[in-house]
Amino acid sequence: MPFTPNAPQFLFENYTRNDKEWFRANKETYEKEVLVPMREMIEYLAPLMGRIDNRIVCSPKKVSRIYRDVRLIRDGMFFRKSIWFSLMRPKERFVSKPEFFFWISPDDLGWGCGYYNMPSPVVEKVRMYILNRDKAAVKAIDAYESQDSLVLDGAPYKRDRYPNEPVRYKNWLNRRNPVVLHSSDDPELFFGDKLCERVAADFEKIAPVYELFIKAEDAVAAEDSEKTR
Template sequence: MPFTPNAPQFLFENYTRNDKEWFKENKDIYEKEVLIPMREMIEYLTPLMNDIDPQIVCSPKKISRIYKDVRLMKDGMFFKKSIWFSLMRPKEPFVSKPEFFFWINPDNFGWGCGYYHIPTPVMENVRTMITDGDETAIKAIKTYDKQKVFNLDGEMYKRDRFPAQPDNYKNWLNRKNLAVVHESDDPDIFFSNDLKERVAADFKMIAPVYVLFAKAEDMETFKN
């Protein structure tokens, strides 16, 4: 089933109320309007994820919990405003992995591929692959450059560390973190029956970027 306006409305009201009892009384709305469409999208994406990388784990358990971690409740808010899922290889404790992700919140929604926080050795592998002209890295950059769906995200260094490289390479090399992200607040897209098909098509198109990250990960594994 597609998302409806009830999904962002519920997330907004639940976050604003910050009331555990209200959430319990309205949990069926959360299940129907948020969780079921999320699960159906994961199910739809599973064959594609298996084609891109058989190690990627696709499961409803990859949907984030709506309750905040008690360690992060310094503001007194019990609930998260955003709900997302992250599809990735089995994750080691406290070690970020490249992932395909999708999120919704009361203000916007979006999807993408990349890191929450790329480990320094993996980032160095990515940079080396780019500067050495590795075919996987060049294909990823060419794929990104010719599309208009995703924006490259990640904090940039204040100083250009690779002045001799082409500008499109610098866009990757001078970042502390890497992800390609599509963000929207267009209700015609969000509430469309074709949303999951669009997400799948975009993930398939940008897959070479994931392949670059996965290869950089594997290089680090082989070192160890």
Template sequence: MLFSEEAIGFLFENHTRDSKEWFKEHKADYHRLIEEPFAELITALTPIMNDIDSRIVCNPKKISRLYKDARYNKGGPIFRESVWCSLKCQHDKSEYHPMPEFYFYISTHGFGYGCGYYKTDRESMDEMRAMILAGAQEYKKAHKALKDNSKFVLFGDEYKRDHFPNASREDALWLNKKDIGVSFDSEDPKLLFNVNLLDTVCSDLASLGDVYRFFMRAEDNILQKKVK
């Protein structure tokens, strides 16, 4: 079993108490219940990620901080009720430019994983739309990958008005996104605590390889245009 009920209980109590002292007293529990399972997950995903894109960085120690930066917290709880990891590539673009990533998270409310952008740059979306309208093979493969694994859904904010009325209904779902990604989210504890969770996540994220390649082709196209 990758994660346990005890792990979710730890997140809940740590968030509810919101105490640095309590967290320090239970840091060993944090390492055992949160850090070690995430490290196991990232290690298992490493060969899959490397096969999809050798530029993806898979560091077993790289998971989100459990606490927020107090300078920007505006008086809310410091300790989060969720933890996640994101795996993305080192790209020749600004470190501040959003890039597509694979991710996995757990929270007191459920868990999920997928591939996409935390926030998609407008330039990236414009390039993806151009590829979709041109019938690029990368898009066709991404579209098929999402259709083949029906547990994933396309996410992202949409325009209030359809900007592409002449496009097919399926293409329009992609074209009218302001942000984009594909995700699986669940509140079912039986799935999270299933002994086969690790294998399931590895298999599912591997199936999104063509979705990621479509996103990255857009990023690479943008970079090539700037170099010229």
């Protein structure tokens, strides 16, 4: 089922009230208006994820919890303002993995591909691939530049560290945590019945970016394994 205006409205009111009793009394609305559409989108994306990487886990359990981690509550806010899901391989060596993600909030929605926090060894490996014009790196950047829906983001350095590189490469090289994403506050997109198709189409377009990140991560893991033998 598509999202309705009740989804962002619920997230806003629940966050603003910050009242556990109110949430429990309105949990049915949360499940119907937020959880069901999120889980249905995961189900819709599952075949595509399997084609991109059959190790990606697509499960309804991938939807984030609305309650914040009690260990991180210092401001008295019990609930998250946004809800998201992240589709990735099972976590192994690195806490953070390359992922396809989607979120909604009272203000916007969005999706993309990247890391929550790319491990330093993986960052360096991705940069090496770009500098060496590895086929996976060129394919990923070509895929990004061939579309106009998602933008490149992710903590750029203040100083250009690669002044002699072409712009198409330095845009990636000069970021601590490169990620491609789309965000929107367009209600026609948010509440339209074509949202799942749009997200799937964008994920398919940027699959080479995911493949570059996975190649880098797998290479780092193989090197570490070799060192421990």
